[in-house]
Amino acid sequence: MPDQSVAVRLRGLRKSFGPVEAVAGVDLEIADGEFFAMLGPSGSGKTTVLRMIAGFESPTAGSVELGGRDVTRLAPFERDVNTVFQDYALFPHMSVLDNVEYGLRVKKVGRAERRERATAALRSVRLEGFERRGPAQLSGGQRQRVALARALVNRPRVLLLDEPLGALDLKLREEMQVELKELQREVGITFLFVTHDQEEALTMSDRIAVFDRGRIEQVGTPAEVYERPSTPFVAGFVGTSNLISGEAAKAVLGRDGTFSVRPEKLRLALDADAPVGADEHGAIGTVAEVVYAGAATRFVVDLDAGGRLMVLQQNRDVSSMEVTELRGARVRLVWNRRHEFAIVP
Template identity: 70%
Template sequence: MEGMAIRLTGLRKTYGRTEAVAGVDLEIADGEFFSMLGPSGSGKTTVLRMIAGFETPSAGTVELAGRDVTRLAPFERDVHTVFQDYALFPHMTVEQNVAYGLKVRGVPRAERLVRSRAALAQVGLDGLGKRRPAELSGGQRQRVALARALVGRPRVLLLDEPLGALDLKLRERMQVELKEIQREVGITFVFVTHDQEEALTMSDRIAVFHQGRIEQVAAPAEIYERPATPFVAGFVGTSNLLSGDTAQRVVGASGTYSIRPEKIRILSDHKAAGDPGHATAAGTVAEVVYLGDSTRFLVDLDGGGRLTALQQNLETSSADLAAFRGARIGLQWHPSHAVRVPDAPETP
């Protein structure tokens, strides 16, 4: 187990007749930024809580650094959890909040002061130790919660949707900063989120959860470019899923295929042959969705089926794009971008 921070084997959790986690096997390496991604109710947070010790598995084991901790209390595990609501003490200063866990463990006052200030510096909050949480912004309070977790020097840091309460711009900035902090401290981060962009932006690897099971574990690029199941293809980003007669007609093969909208190029002439070696299709623009930096085209294909294409707005505005609605256009893509998606495994 050298180099392995977490190992989950046959992990299950039931609440009466409801099976929240239905058999999870997973290994997470030391120093890895690992994300658990999935919709609400997929089991990801329950798995995180079993790693932390807040929930007891109905079956299976949790190992941390090769040690079976399945039945140990949270304080007996070398992990720390950061929650979405921060849970800071309003009557304490920032410095006191960060040092509180050390005080409970009996760390001498002088050492607590040094370590709490170092942790605050690590998250970019130098000089703010004397303030109260109410005097900080949402992003600063999130960093205080992170510093409080890091000051104890845990082997594993668990983050349960910690950016969910932040506005978009702050969330995007914190995504970058979290990854930088993780690289600097070098400990294992396990990040739970339902936001695909967050997971793709920060993670070394991602586990995609669905109905209490893991559908795929891989690096972000592999998850996005080569989804292992139809659910992964549809949940992570936007994808055109083609099957049955539509797949036979558009791709020229049976089975289920995924084509990402940004891989499809729009041809203004629906009769154009397209570039050599590329697949083509013609259709009518059913809807145009202006996204600012890009535009999404929903195209009803001749013969049935619909494809979504994405085009960067390099020289066009929303006014120019309105004229496309109802227009006849052509589409083209490289055959390698029609990725075969294996059928989802049957649920026991």
């Protein structure tokens, strides 16, 4: 009996393009109704994995299951998935309603049912009243929602989203992040979202798989991946992380290995002799650079023990002139020991 609680299961998935191994053995399970993100830099293999799930690429080895059914060798139209691309691929000569109805027309769904389902899909993405407009009459965010409605109207088990917000400006992208998450909760469909944007993945996902060089480095909730990165790559790619290793780790932490602490967990004391609590670690250094960013300031501090740490401090009571004057100052960085964690090489 197929396991219906697992929407997507990948087993030993590999894909080679000649001598290049784009996907080097991926095992992954995505639960039914989950908002799951595949995050990684360009060339990490995440989009190739998405295309193999959709059926646009055939695996060199391994299998793809949807709802417990092996679909590895099935054509895209035989799989219970739909894909939303970054460029939306709307038909410019068709109205919004006709664009949304198109997939149902191909499946020979009756006119009345087709109209009813397309209207409901547009309502779900809050585009009532836009049925007769053409794509050229819509904003970028509205075109993105039409593309979503066109995918949702087919009622797929899994909706695949290939960097669908990449073409939007920052403000609109942030608005659409919230809308997409709300929409996923409303419709209850499994969303599999590919992105290279760390903030996007952290903001929207129930869980994240971090990809690098065709492999998954870590899978976990946004909090787990951000707060407890399991490899140096994850620590460096997801947000900003400070790595303390070698002689600096011995001098500051009293132990060997590589350790990470996030910039916002550090406290910058302007007195280099400031006390350190029993449950804290401290390190003395010199402010090498100050980057004022409005709401916060980033301080780059060269440690006396070796290495360089970044501190993120909210600008509650200081101005840009005041913080930039700290360049060259002798300071002590202090952090709670529970915010440092070992990184496996």
